[in-house]
Amino acid sequence: MSEISEQQRRHSAAHMMARAVMNLFDDVQVDIGPATDDGFYYDFDLPHRITPEDFPKIEAEIARLIALDEPFVRKEVSADEAKALLAGQKYKLERLADVVADGGPISTYAVGDYVEMCRGPHVEHAKQIGVVKLTKIAGSYYRGDEKNKMLQRVYGIVAKDQKELDEIVARAEEAKKRDHRVLGKQLGLFTITDQVGPGLAHWLPRGARVRVAIEEYWRRKHYEAGYEIVYTPHVGKSNLWETSGHLGFYKEGMFPVMKVQEGEGKDAYVQDYYVKPMNCPFHIQCYQFEKRSYRDLPIRYAELGTVYRYEKDGVRHGLFRVRGFTQDDAHIFCTPDQIVQEIKDTVEFAKKMLGKFGFHDIQAYLSTKPAKAVGDPARWEQATQSLRDALDQEGMSYEVDEGGGAFYGPKIDMKIKDALGRPWQLGTVQFDFNLPERFNLTYVGDDGKEHQPYMVHRALLGSIERFFGILIEHYAGAFPLWLAPEQVRVLPISDKAMDYAKKVQSALRAAGFRVDVDASAEKLGAKIRAATLMKVPYQVVVGPRDEAAEQISVRSRADGDLGAMKLPDFVARLRAELEA
RNA sequence: GCCAGGUUAGCACAGUUGGUAGUGCGGCUCAUUCGUAAUGAGCAGGUCGGGGGUUCGAGUCCCUUACCUGGCUCCA
Numbered sequence: 001m002s003e004i005s006e007q008q009r010r011h012s013a014a015h016m017m018a019r020a021v022m023n024l025f026d027d028v029q030v031d032i033g034p035a036t037d038d039g040f041y042y043d044f045d046l047p048h049r050i051t052p053e054d055f056p057k058i059e060a061e062i063a064r065l066i067a068l069d070e071p072f073v074r075k076e077v078s079a080d081e082a083k084a085l086l087a088g089q090k091y092k093l094e095r096l097a098d099v100v101a102d103g104g105p106i107s108t109y110a111v112g113d114y115v116e117m118c119r120g121p122h123v124e125h126a127k128q129i130g131v132v133k134l135t136k137i138a139g140s141y142y143r144g145d146e147k148n149k150m151l152q153r154v155y156g157i158v159a160k161d162q163k164e165l166d167e168i169v170a171r172a173e174e175a176k177k178r179d180h181r182v183l184g185k186q187l188g189l190f191t192i193t194d195q196v197g198p199g200l201a202h203w204l205p206r207g208a209r210v211r212v213a214i215e216e217y218w219r220r221k222h223y224e225a226g227y228e229i230v231y232t233p234h235v236g237k238s239n240l241w242e243t244s245g246h247l248g249f250y251k252e253g254m255f256p257v258m259k260v261q262e263g264e265g266k267d268a269y270v271q272d273y274y275v276k277p278m279n280c281p282f283h284i285q286c287y288q289f290e291k292r293s294y295r296d297l298p299i300r301y302a303e304l305g306t307v308y309r310y311e312k313d314g315v316r317h318g319l320f321r322v323r324g325f326t327q328d329d330a331h332i333f334c335t336p337d338q339i340v341q342e343i344k345d346t347v348e349f350a351k352k353m354l355g356k357f358g359f360h361d362i363q364a365y366l367s368t369k370p371a372k373a374v375g376d377p378a379r380w381e382q383a384t385q386s387l388r389d390a391l392d393q394e395g396m397s398y399e400v401d402e403g404g405g406a407f408y409g410p411k412i413d414m415k416i417k418d419a420l421g422r423p424w425q426l427g428t429v430q431f432d433f434n435l436p437e438r439f440n441l442t443y444v445g446d447d448g449k450e451h452q453p454y455m456v457h458r459a460l461l462g463s464i465e466r467f468f469g470i471l472i473e474h475y476a477g478a479f480p481l482w483l484a485p486e487q488v489r490v491l492p493i494s495d496k497a498m499d500y501a502k503k504v505q506s507a508l509r510a511a512g513f514r515v516d517v518d519a520s521a522e523k524l525g526a527k528i529r530a531a532t533l534m535k536v537p538y539q540v541v542v543g544p545r546d547e548a549a550e551q552i553s554v555r556s557r558a559d560g561d562l563g564a565m566k567l568p569d570f571v572a573r574l575r576a577e578l579e580a
Numbered sequence: 581g582c583c584a585g586g587u588u589a590g591c592a593c594a595g596u597u598g599g600u601a602g603u604g605c606g607g608c609u610c611a612u613u614c615g616u617a618a619u620g621a622g623c624a625g626g627u628c629g630g631g632g633g634u635u636c637g638a639g640u641c642c643c644u645u646a647c648c649u650g651g652c653u654c655c656a
Contacts, residue, residue, distance in 0.1 A: 136650055
């Protein structure tokens with residue numbers, strides 16, 4: 001008797017669901033039904049539109065079929081036998097053609113009278129599947145291609161028994177509480193309104209405090225690393241975007257043109273402007289401000305540059321996918337001699353920056369030259385090698401996507417894992433051989449001649465909006481002290497302690513902390529509860545006793561009641577925590 | 581863009597077979613001045629997302645539109 005894996009149970013549950021749906025509805029065409037990370041799904045094509053109201057009926061049928069406890073019987077068949085078995089099932093027959101083309105063995109699994117072509121493996125008999133619950137329904141293109149027909153995909157989960165099922169449901173609710181959109185509301189961090197437009201985020205005061213903390217850190221570190229910070233316009237004339245090529249290859253992603261009338265009377269003409277989807281052309285203008293010498297290089301321009309992209313309907317998602325966002329962008333212009341060191345420094349910089357935010361598990365992906373590409377092959381070679389060297393020397397594990405680079409240059413993408421183990425792509429280091437060519441970028445070398453510099457585009461956090469969303473979920477809204485919007489809340493036990501509370505607040509603010517006072521008429525318990533729900537790292541309780549003794553009573557989010565201490569000692573404690 | 585489901589007070593939600601809206605939290609007022617996770621009472625707050633239709637009558641039914649959610653596709 002072999003061990004039954006969760007995958008086998010999920011996959012087998014998918015079969016049972018297919019069988020149930022075929023039993024309950026007419027003219028069902030089945031496609032595929034694999035196990036997923038947390039359950040399974042099955043794609044159907046049938047005249048009846050399946051809705052959540054059908055779930056109980058389908059679940060009951062699945063339960064009935066499982067109760068029969070029939071064995072799953074594997075059988076290898078010839079192509080012709082398979083064809084006969086799958087007669088009338090057009091998707092299955094198409095899939096069969098693929099299997100035949102691969103030349104592998106064709107296997108079928110039968111449960112009772114239900115037979116399906118399937119690689120397996122499955123459970124041995126139906127009762128091993130356990131309890132099945134259907135969770136949601138969604139459309140899904142056949143073979144994932146939007147040109148194909150949309151099938152009905154039904155998702156489900158599997159549990160050993162009802163008790164485990166309840167636990168799974170409870171865990172899903174727990175995950176929902178971490179959802180940055182939910183926490184964004186509860187903690188008053190950001191809002192996206194219908195009136196302003198979809199995908200356009202507003203940073204509320206508490207969210208803005210976090211953003212300021214991130215940006216201040218970001219700026220300091222960029223200056224330390226030898227970057228210069230620039231600020232550039234949000235719109236540019238159409239000529240700029242023609243030169244950059246964006247109107248050629250990125251127009252779909254841009255907001256439509258703004259027609260601006262310039263000049264008067266007979267001299268009037270219409271100038272087209274576009275709001276920027278990328279910062280690169282503007283940083284190039286900064287580079288071209290004056291003639292550059294090899295002695296000026298490398299030049300590193302960084303900007304928290306807000307860009308706008310026309311995202312298609314149906315792809316927006318909280319802060320993760322918006323239409324207006326701020327890239328932590330930078331462009332490095334350097335000589336061929338400098339490129340290896342620059343890339344190495346950049347990768348190391350990314351590692352440090354991400355580490356500061358609690359992300360230490362970083363996976364890198366190297367994408368190399370695609371078939372269709374612009375730029376000198378020797379430069380591609382050198383650039384790609386510099387990316388490899390940087391990853392090797394930084395000791396970062398990476399995978400190579402051969403031919404996966406953009407047409408204008410090779411790149412490294414960096415993915416982190418959050419507290420729930422979910423991967424997120426944040427940083428990218430990307431060569432660009434296209435723009436230096438199009439804008440005719442040059443520097444004067446030590447030979448007195450003009451040369452084309454290397455141009456590297458890089459982001460460490462991706463976009464501030466998206467990164468904020470990831471941080472919210474990573475920390476479940478309980479930001480570490482250095483990021484917390486409200487680092488300390490002072491809780492006077494009654495109005496009588498209000499003056500002292502304000503004094504404590506002023507002193508802590510003067511020491512550089514973000515501090516608020518709860519001036520409500522509530523009792524202490526209610527104030528503690530409110531501050532706790534807002535996930536404030538430190539609560540400072542003050543009453544007449546504290547005032548008389550010139551002390552404060554401190555309660556931390558992590559360790560609860562810390563007892564009374566002197567204000568300078570508390571400040572020292574906070575400072576120590578910030579350093580750590 | 582496609583498929584499905586949603587949109588009711590600031591937030592979370594109820595709202596029977598169509599008969600002109602409720603609960604909790606929050607807010608405000610008053611009382612209480614309180615020592616480590618919810619003090620009490622009272623009050624206010626809603627064009628039921630927008631538009632159109634069916635009907636004597638629509639939060640409830642139909643059409644349409646915007647937005648949201650979950651997927652597919654795409655992506656920072």
